[in-house]
Amino acid sequence: MKATLIALTLGLLVSQAPAAPGGGGATPKKKAAPEKVFKKKDKDNDSLLSKNEFVQGAKDTAKSNSAFDKKDKNADGKLTLSEFKGEGKKKKGK
Numbered sequence: 001m002k003a004t005l006i007a008l009t010l011g012l013l014v015s016q017a018p019a020a021p022g023g024g025g026a027t028p029k030k031k032a033a034p035e036k037v038f039k040k041k042d043k044d045n046d047s048l049l050s051k052n053e054f055v056q057g058a059k060d061t062a063k064s065n066s067a068f069d070k071k072d073k074n075a076d077g078k079l080t081l082s083e084f085k086g087e088g089k090k091k092k093g094k
C-alpha cells in the first residue's frame, strides 16, 4: 500500500518536473528549426539559398533539386527563408 503511494507520488513529481534540461528556449526533440537549417545551408550568408546551397549535402540530389523548384515560388533560382519554410503557399481558394 505504502509503496504504491510512494511510487505514485514519485511518478507525479517526475511528470511535473520540467522536462527541458538547462532550458534557454531551445526546442528539444523537435526536428531542427528551418531557420537553423537555412542558416547552415546559407554558406555565403546572403539570406538566400541558391540551388547549389540547397542541394549541397543532400542524399538524393535529384529529389533535392525538384524540392527546390517547388519551393522557389518566384522561380528566381534562390530561396528566401519563407520560401524555404514553405510559407506563402495558400491552399485556400485557387
Ligand SMILES: [Ca+2]
Pocket: 042, 043, 044, 045, 046, 047, 048, 049, 050, 053
Ligand atoms: Ca546564400
